[in-house]
Amino acid sequence: MLEFTPITIEAIEMLKSFASRALTHSCDYTPGNLVMWAEYMHYEYAVESDTLFIRSLSELDLATPAFLAPIGSLSLKESIALLQEYCTHNNCPLHITAVPEDMAHEMGTLLPGHSVKELDGWADYIHRAEDIATLQGKALNKRRNRKKKFLADYPHYEYKRCTTDDIPAVVEFLLGKGCNEAIMRCYEVHQSIATVRNLPIYPQPAGIIKIDDKVVAFTLGEAWGDMLYIHIEKADREYAGLGETLTSEFAADVINEMPQITLINREEDLGNEGLRQAKRAYNPIEMLNRYEFTPAK
Numbered sequence: 034m035l036e037f038t039p040i041t042i043e044a045i046e047m048l049k050s051f052a053s054r055a056l057t058h059s060c061d062y063t064p065g066n067l068v069m070w071a072e073y074m075h076y077e078y079a080v081e082s083d084t085l086f087i088r089s090l091s092e093l094d095l096a097t098p099a100f101l102a103p104i105g106s107l108s109l110k111e112s113i114a115l116l117q118e119y120c121t122h123n124n125c126p127l128h129i130t131a132v133p134e135d136m137a138h139e140m141g142t143l144l145p146g147h148s149v150k151e152l153d154g155w156a157d158y159i160h161r162a163e164d165i166a167t168l169q170g171k172a173l174n175k176r177r178n179r180k181k182k183f184l185a186d187y188p189h190y191e192y193k194r195c196t197t198d199d200i201p202a203v204v205e206f207l208l209g210k211g212c213n214e215a216i217m218r219c220y221e222v223h224q225s226i227a228t229v230r231n232l233p234i235y236p237q238p239a240g241i242i243k244i245d246d247k248v249v250a251f252t253l254g255e256a257w258g259d260m261l262y263i264h265i266e267k268a269d270r271e272y273a274g275l276g277e278t279l280t281s282e283f284a285a286d287v288i289n290e291m292p293q294i295t296l297i298n299r300e301e302d303l304g305n306e307g308l309r310q311a312k313r314a315y316n317p318i319e320m321l322n323r324y325e326f327t328p329a330k
Contacts, residue, residue: 035119037077037088040067044078045235051085052257055104058321059133060157060262060300062104065237065255069224069264073217081115082107092130092152093325099128102136109136113143129326131155137324147326154304157321158312160297162261165315166285168277172316176277183274187244192282195232195239195251203229203241206248210267217303225265228253238290240283242268242275250279254287261287262298280315 040048048064055062067076067087075098077088084105091097103112113129120127131152132140141149164170168177183190195203207226229251232239238261242250250268254261261284268276288294299317302309 034122035079035081035086035115037079037086040071040076040078040087042068042231042234044068047078047080048085049235051104055257057133057135058157058159058260058296058298059131059323060264060298061101061131061133061323063255063257063262063264064235065228065253065264066262068235069228070220073220073224080105082111084112086112086116089130091128091325092155092323093150093327097128098125099130099325102129102132102140109139110143113140126328128328132324132326133157134322134324137322140324140326144326144328146329148329150325150327152323152325154309155301155323157301157323158299158315158317159260159319159321160299160315160317162284162288162294162297164318165297166281166288168281170316176281176314179274180277180281181274183272183278186274187272189244190278191243192278192286193241193243194286195229195241195253197233199241199248200229200232202248203251206251207267225253225267228265237264238283238287239265240279240286242279242282244272250275252279252283254283256287256291256294259293260296260298261291261294263300266299276311 045064048067052062052064060066074089079086084103084107086103087101089099089101091099100116117127168180204226210222237253237255239253241248249272253265254263268279284297299312302312
């Protein structure tokens with residue numbers, strides 16, 4: 034019988050051992066994402082037969098327990114059978130949430146009695162890494178011009194890889210973001226700070242931009258296989274073109290270090306129209322949709 038344990042930073046090495054085995058480009062299976070959102074989504078894990086099971090909350094209803102699609106040595110059929118056994122034993126319905134599009138068909142064949150709903154706002158934005166790094170091409174003309182303006186206005190800016198010495202300044206920068214928005218955004222700021230403070234524990238590529246020796250932008254990603262996942266991207270809005278500069282400089286930096294990176298996942302827009310427009314402006318080559326499988330009543 035599966036036994037679940039809350040995900041904490043101490044689980045990071047275990048999560049790393051499964052991350053490269055996820056047969057999807059969804060950001061949900063990256064260790065950084067799971068740790069960052071563990072409290073908000075009530076993430077818990079169990080390992081059985083060299084397979085990782087994640088208990089979560091439904092993306093449709095945060096009051097409803099649900100599970101991510103398992104990853105590991107067991108087939109999806111075997112894994113779903115274990116989850117059905119667990120739910121029967123605990124007298125709870127089997128909800129499978131955040132199922133990426135590239136796993137949804139097989140999931141549907143295993144859960145024929147479940148209804149399926151696309152999760153609006155939860156599709157991952159996937160881009161060619163080279164496009165983001167260079168901002169070349171007609172579709173990215175506006176992004177490129179905004180970066181050019183920033184370079185002209187602030188020629189002495191500094192982009193650098195974030196190190197442990199930069200952590201206090203980055204935390205101060207993130208604290209300045211405040212919590213005057215929706216609860217999810219407040220949680221994101223809180224967990225971004227926690228992630229930065231834990232950077233030495235699970236080193237992930239992170240970059241900062243300074244103007245006059247002050248941090249004005251910060252980004253953090255996670256590289257698995259051919260994909261760079263962007264978990265955090267914050268820039269002071271008073272500097273026109275700063276966001277474009279941060280995005281492209283960080284992408285170029287990571288590609289230079291890890292040439293196997295050919296794709297960038299800039300994650301979801303959460304249904305926020307402003308964020309949606311900003312993400313679409315970078316001309317994604319794919320939208321990786323996610324679905325929820327809900328049992329019939």
